[in-house]
Amino acid sequence: MASKRRIVGLLLAASAGVAAAFAPVAPAVRPLTRLPATSSDDERPSPSSPANPLAGVASLSLLAATLLLSPLPSHADGQTKEFKLPPIDYSDKSRCVLNSSKMGQANAARDKLYDLRECSLSGVKGGEYDLSGVIMAKTDVSNGKFREAQFSKGYLRDSNFDGADFTNAIVDRATFKGSSLRGTIFANAVLTATSFEGADVENADFTDAYIGDFDIRNLCKNPTLKGENPTTGADTRLSANCLVK
DSSP states (O other): OHHHHHHHHHHHHHHHHHHHHHSSSOOOOOOOOOOOSOOOGGGSOOTTSTTOHHHHHHHHHHHHHHHHHSOOOOOOGGGOOOOOOOOOOTTOTTOSSOOOOSSOTTTTOOSSOOBOTTOBOTTOBOTTOBOTTOEEESOBOTTOBOTTOBOTTOEEESOBOTTOBOTTOBOTTOBOTTOBOTTOBOTTOBOTTOBOTTOBOTTOBOTTOBOOHHHHHHHHTOTTOOSBOTTTOOBHHHHTTOOOO
């Protein structure tokens, strides 16, 4: 009987040591003075009981893993309703020029505001340009060539993009609200978290474009999503994987 008591005592001490090793703060452990000869099932702590240190450690580990692995909600610039923009600097005569950023497109970083509002740039060639963070409002870039260009976080509202080519471009977290995109090509472009609210997308081509589930539902509700692209011949609605009405 004494041998059995020594074994049980060693097991309890080892369990307490494991719990203390993984706990944020090591709890004080009272010295074991005696062990009951017998213990009924009612007196034993359940695995989920707070008295079980290993259960507490396991619960904390599970909670920490859940917090670390659960994705946090993202807020896309393309879904932002209102923006406060500074006045246009009409004194800057070199303002209406297409310039590629050298700082990388991840955060649309630039040394100053890239403002192309009210500029006339029809037919401009911006293939492979990094135009992330660009501000366009009442801007004419119709028939612009933007193959493989980057427009991350672009403010592209109330502008003319008719016939522009965004093939293989990255146009994520942008907003085309109120813009004209008639005949525009977005083939194989990345359009995640980009808003087409109030935009005219008749005859546009979205073939193989990457669009999020939430965004595609909104795009499919656009009444102008119809027609056929005059350059590629693609059916506009089918190219966006929307059901034919």
